[in-house]
Amino acid sequence: MNRYTISVFTENFIGILSRITLIFTRRGINIDAFTASESREEGIYRITIEVTTTQEQIVQLAKQIEKIIDVIKAFYYTDEQMVFQEIALYKIPIENLDPGLERVIRQHNARIISAEKDFVVIELTGHKEDTQELLEVLKEFGVLEFVRSGRVAVAKPMETIDKYL
Amino acid sequence: MEDSKIRGADIVIKSLIAENARYIFGYPGGAIMPVYDALYDYVNQIQHILTRHEQGAIHAAQGYARVSGHVGVCMATSGPGATNLITGLADAMIDSTPLVCITGQVPSHLLGTDAFQETDVVGISMPATKWNIQVQKVEDIAPAIARGFHIARSGRPGPVLIDITKNAQVSAGEFNYVPCLNIRSYKPYPKVDDRAIQAAAALINKAERPFVLYGQGVILGKAEKELRAFLDKSGIPAACTLLGTGAISENHPNYVGKLGMHGNYAPNMLTNKCDVLIAIGMRFDDRVTGDLSRYAKQAKVVHLELDPAEIDKNVKCEVPVLGNCQETLEKLTLAVDQKSHEDWIEKFRELEAEEKRVVVGNDLLPTKEGLTMGEVIRHINEFKADDAILVTDVGQHQMVAWRYFQYKQSRTQVTSGGLGTMGFALPAALGSQLHDYNRQVICVVGDGGIQMTVQELGTIMQTKAPVKVVLLNNNFLGMVRQWQQLFFDKRYSFTELENPDFLKIAEAYNIKAQKIEKRDGLREAVAEMLIHDGPYFLEVAVEKEDNVFPMIASGTSVEDIRLS
Numbered sequence A: 001m002n003r004y005t006i007s008v009f010t011e012n013f014i015g016i017l018s019r020i021t022l023i024f025t026r027r028g029i030n031i032d033a034f035t036a037s038e039s040r041e042e043g044i045y046r047i048t049i050e051v052t053t054t055q056e057q058i059v060q061l062a063k064q065i066e067k068i069i070d071v072i073k074a075f076y077y078t079d080e081q082m083v084f085q086e087i088a089l090y091k092i093p094i095e096n097l098d099p100g101l102e103r104v105i106r107q108h109n110a111r112i113i114s115a116e117k118d119f120v121v122i123e124l125t126g127h128k129e130d131t132q133e134l135l136e137v138l139k140e141f142g143v144l145e146f147v148r149s150g151r152v153a154v155a156k157p158m159e160t161i162d163k164y165l
Numbered sequence B: 001m002e003d004s005k006i007r008g009a010d011i012v013i014k015s016l017i018a019e020n021a022r023y024i025f026g027y028p029g030g031a032i033m034p035v036y037d038a039l040y041d042y043v044n045q046i047q048h049i050l051t052r053h054e055q056g057a058i059h060a061a062q063g064y065a066r067v068s069g070h071v072g073v074c075m076a077t078s079g080p081g082a083t084n085l086i087t088g089l090a091d092a093m094i095d096s097t098p099l100v101c102i103t104g105q106v107p108s109h110l111l112g113t114d115a116f117q118e119t120d121v122v123g124i125s126m127p128a129t130k131w132n133i134q135v136q137k138v139e140d141i142a143p144a145i146a147r148g149f150h151i152a153r154s155g156r157p158g159p160v161l162i163d164i165t166k167n168a169q170v171s172a173g174e175f176n177y178v179p180c181l182n183i184r185s186y187k188p189y190p191k192v193d194d195r196a197i198q199a200a201a202a203l204i205n206k207a208e209r210p211f212v213l214y215g216q217g218v219i220l221g222k223a224e225k226e227l228r229a230f231l232d233k234s235g236i237p238a239a240c241t242l243l244g245t246g247a248i249s250e251n252h253p254n255y256v257g258k259l260g261m262h263g264n265y266a267p268n269m270l271t272n273k274c275d276v277l278i279a280i281g282m283r284f285d286d287r288v289t290g291d292l293s294r295y296a297k298q299a300k301v302v303h304l305e306l307d308p309a310e311i312d313k314n315v316k317c318e319v320p321v322l323g324n325c326q327e328t329l330e331k332l333t334l335a336v337d338q339k340s341h342e343d344w345i346e347k348f349r350e351l352e353a354e355e356k357r358v359v360v361g362n363d364l365l366p367t368k369e370g371l372t373m374g375e376v377i378r379h380i381n382e383f384k385a386d387d388a389i390l391v392t393d394v395g396q397h398q399m400v401a402w403r404y405f406q407y408k409q410s411r412t413q414v415t416s417g418g419l420g421t422m423g424f425a426l427p428a429a430l431g432s433q434l435h436d437y438n439r440q441v442i443c444v445v446g447d448g449g450i451q452m453t454v455q456e457l458g459t460i461m462q463t464k465a466p467v468k469v470v471l472l473n474n475n476f477l478g479m480v481r482q483w484q485q486l487f488f489d490k491r492y493s494f495t496e497l498e499n500p501d502f503l504k505i506a507e508a509y510n511i512k513a514q515k516i517e518k519r520d521g522l523r524e525a526v527a528e529m530l531i532h533d534g535p536y537f538l539e540v541a542v543e544k545e546d547n548v549f550p551m552i553a554s555g556t557s558v559e560d561i562r563l564s
C-alpha cells in the first residue's frame, strides 16, 4: 500500500463529485482527503484526492475516473512526484495565550490569524507531519478545535491539461 | 404562448423524432403526463409501446437496441416508475446496450421536499448509467437529449437517463435541435497506435498455438466482416463469449465453440494450452475466466479493446491494442502472416468429440423417457430460419439454448449476460420482434423467470408481435437447484415451484398455446409454432432434475471443467 494523489480535471457539472466518489465506494476504498477548486482554465475544476492503495488499484481507479463522461483527465502521482501543502487551524482558549505559546508558534512558523474574546486561531501550512506535530505540542495549551484541509498539490511532471481539451 | 415557442413536452418528443427514434417503450404517470399529452399529437411519427411494467419497458428497449443496433428509448414517470427502470439500467450498463431513458420528475420547487412520487432518480441511477442528468429548464431539454443520444451510442455504448422536472415540460421554449457530435471531456474512440498493431502482429506471427476469444465488442463495433477476414487469413481458432455469440457463423472453419462456465469443453481447456491469446472486444468476465490465478498463465495476451479501463483490469496483457476493433482488426489483418493452424485446431476437434460423446449426445438425442431442454432446441434448429433471433432468460434453459441453438448471423442472440436478470426474456423478445415483424423471434424462458415479467404477454397481445415463447418447464428454479445438488448436498432450499396453468395464462391473453409432455408430438409442435402467424406459447414439460454440463464450478480453473 502506498499513498497516492489523484488529480482530476473535470467540467463543473452537478453530480460529478458523487460519480467520482462512487468509484471508491463501490470498491470499498476509503478516501483519505478530498479537495475541489477552480483550475487555471476557466470553467475547469480540479479535484485532488488522497488515497492509500496499491499500484494496481490506483491505475484502475484513475482509468475508471477518466471514464466518467465529464472528466477530462485523471492523473495519479506518488508523494515524490508532487509539491503539496495542507492547511491546519487550531483554536486555543485565550487564557492560555502566554509567552510559551508564542514561542511554540514562532518555532513552527505558524501564525495567529484571529484573536477573539475567548480564543485565538492559529494557522499552519505544511505537510501532514508538520501540522500533526504542532497539534501534539498545542494539546498542552488546550485545543478547542482542530481542522486540517485535504491536500492541494501541483505535479512535478510538466504535462498540463491543455493538450486534453 | 408566442408563435415560435412550444412546450417542453413537445420538445421532448420532437427531439426523439429528430434522433430517428422509432419506438418509445414506456408507461405514463403524473410527472410525465405533459409528455404523454404531447405524444398524442405525434403518433404518426413515433410509436409508443405501452408495456405492463416499467421493467418490461426498459427490457423491451434493450431487446430492440440489441437486434437493431439503434438506441432504445424508454420513458417512465417519477418515483416508482423511475425506480422500476433500475434493473434494466444496470443490465444495459453491464452489457453495453445503448439506451436513452426519460423520466418525469416533480416540479423544481418541490425538489428535496419529499413531494408525492419524488425520488432522487439521478442519485439512484448514477452507478447504473453511463451518464445521467436532471433538466429543470425548458431550454436545456433538447441539448440534454442530444447529448444523451451521442453518449449512449458512441464509444462503448451504454444507458443514459434524463430526468425532466414537470415545470420544464410545461414551460414554453424555442425548438432548434442541434445534434451533439462532440463533448470535449469525452473521447469515445481512442486513436489507434500503429506500433501496437505491429507489436501484436509480431507476437501473433511467431505464435504456434494462437487462440482468439471474441466478445460483443465485435458486434458493437460492427467488425464482423473484419473478424472473419482476420480469421481467414491468420488461420487462428476462435471461440466466443456469451454476448459475442453470432458475430461469426458457427459454420466458420475456425470456430471452435463457446467460452465460460457452461461453454464448450475444448475452448475452455485449451485456453490453458495456447501460447498467444488474442482477446477481441471482450472483458474477461469471471464467468469466462474462472480462477484468474490459473487462467492462461502460459500465454502472452493481446487485447483489442475500445475501453481503456478494460485493459489489465482482470487479465494482464502484453500488448494492448486500443481502438474500435473494426479498425484495429483491419490493420492487424494486413500485418499478420497468412497461415493455417490445422494441427492446433485438430486439438480442439478432439476435445469437441469428447464433449459430443459424453454430453451433447444425451442432451440432443436422449434415450431416457423425460424430455431434455436440448432436444427442444434441436427441433427449433430443424425448423428455424437462418436469421431467427433467440432471446433467452436466465438459468439452465439459457445455457442449454445458447449451447445448442445454431447461430448463423450477428445480432441474433439476445440475453442478459453480465447481470443475469431473470424476467429479461419476455419483454426483450417483444422489443426484438418490433424491430422486424417478419423475423422469427424465439423466446426461450424458464418457469421461474417467466413469472417475473409474465404481464408482458399483455403487451404482446396488444402489439400482435408474433413472438414465439418456448417455456421450458422443469418446475424448479433449475439453475439454483443444480448448484444445490452439486455444492449444497442436495438441500433444495426453496427452489421447487408450484406453478400455475401456463396455458390458461397464455389463453387469457388470447395467445395460441400448446403444452407438450411427451416426446411424441414435440417435433410437430415446434414446427407448428414456427409457422404460426402471430404470437405462440409452447410449454414443454422437461425433466425436473437435469443438469447443465460441461461446467466450470465457480472458483475453479478453466481446465477443471467437468463433463458430468
Ligand SMILES: Cc1ncc(C[n+]2csc(CCOP(=O)(O)OP(=O)(O)O)c2C)c(N)n1
Binding pocket: B393, B394, B395, B396, B397, B398, B420, B421, B422, B423, B445, B446, B447, B448, B449, B450, B472, B474, B476, B477, B478, B479, B480
Ligand atoms: C432477478 C433474479 N433473481 C434471482 C436470480 C438467481 N437465479 C439465477 S438462475 C435462477 C433459476 C431460474 O429458474 P427458471 O427461470 O425456472 O430457469 P431454469 O434454470 O429452471 O431453466 C435463479 C433464481 C437471478 N438470476 N435473477
Ligand SMILES: [Mg+2]
Binding pocket: B395, B446, B447, B448, B472, B473, B474, B475, B476, B477, B478
Ligand atoms: Mg425452471
